[in-house]
Amino acid sequence: MEPPVHNRPQSHKMAPVYKVAVIQMHPKPMQIEKNFAKAADFIRAASQQQAQLAVLPEYHLLNWVPQDPKFRAACGQWETYLNKYRSLAKECNINLVPGTIVELHDAGTDNERLLNVAYFITNTGEIAGRYVKKNLWGPIERDHLSSSSMVPHPVFDTPLGKVGLLICWDLAFPEAWRELIAKGAKMIIVPTFWTLSDCSPAGLAVNPVAEGLFLDSMLTARCFENTCAVIFANAGGPPGKGYAGRSQVCVPYAGALTRLGSCAEGMAVVDLDMKIVEDAEENYQVRADLARTDWHYEYRHSKRDTKI
Template structure:
């Protein structure tokens, strides 16, 4: 029997440089998710510090936030829930690394990923994982991969994880509606929402996988009156977006039926084609065989 996983999308509003306050909110949401029987809780990128790299105490706040990984491990073990604690910015040799972790329900770190594709303003502050390959890993929910925010724009990242067997790809994100120039924003004030909604679903279809996209949200009660894009959702092939949120802080609980991914692969055969020796993008005419639909 193909399993069904209950996943909590925690669209947190991160107070700048307030790791303790942000962790307390995250902890509250995770405990609620555990009470609801969730198998996995996912938080956004920069959820402990927000993204304010020009603030004088930003690096100091990042150094402090690294200690919260152990607290998330303890939380996962106590409440028997897997956690992707968004990203945690760590100071390594005085340089900043933006890291996503997957913590199992027994508190063990099963996966670690350092952001590879940095958004243009981040490149003055962060160190990329550069040539390190994208790798999937085994979890209680199946084989999982991690990507972060602007990695969404790179289909190659998803393909590498899919080739390593990933069925679920978690993407903690810190994406606003005004991450573009004034000229770009003038063309379409909802352009970033269009980008996110389109890309999450496209990546799910073209890789026959589930995309667990969790973005930062705006302050509670602000509704659409915020520059935070929000729109956290799980994208799956055939069905589309599950549990899609608005723009402000909150939590959405989604039941992910893994059978949908099997049906998609049976139809599209993406993984099967990728396993073929000498796989490439060219097409050849099939002779003496009628493909089954």
């Protein structure tokens, strides 16, 4: 017996179609200039395909090698490379989220700290938004990085509408997504450095690609439950080295519009029709519920904001 067909209402709102490039790189450890040159080549190629937005992975400039004695000093170059990306965005007339850039602040003082930062840079080279990673991954990151802690998740006005940024492990926290969409974000961009070996030995014994299942399942669920588009750019790398890849663009109803493999470097350019997001909201009414004055869940920080 065929299941009943439900006629979902569709939004009558006009909505744009954006051409989006998701870039999957294998960052060479501590080879910042070579990694930047490779990223720039990808961005120029995306611009030649008329992409309006290009997104790179987390840690794409240096890889994540905090144990290297030269790592912290290399992070001191963050402003140089941020400005290079600003110039590149203007040159190519493309909006950029250049993965994340690890920034060294107050070097040599008692307040010295490393921040893992994602930027949204407009096609005119302006910085539309800055987000510091909040949810750090175990001692691997917490021993080296400072979190944005109780600072609320920001939403930015961009040439592609209201955008929220998350970084890697942030995506495992539904509270972060709810906070962003409650503030109006319809596109969530997630630069990531997520590997298959992030799974425990017990988990790997059950499924050697458990983290891949985690990512595919979570990204699909998040775009449905938040009626938003998700742009996820992960690192890739040589086979057998544990890279998870799976960089993708996800929307409600369709799931992944494009998905790169687990290992290979590469780029996918896809048309992101935001009408799908509007239709999904018309159907599920998630944002409408969050906007109600009598809504029974609260997505806010209970402590005073802190500055980073």
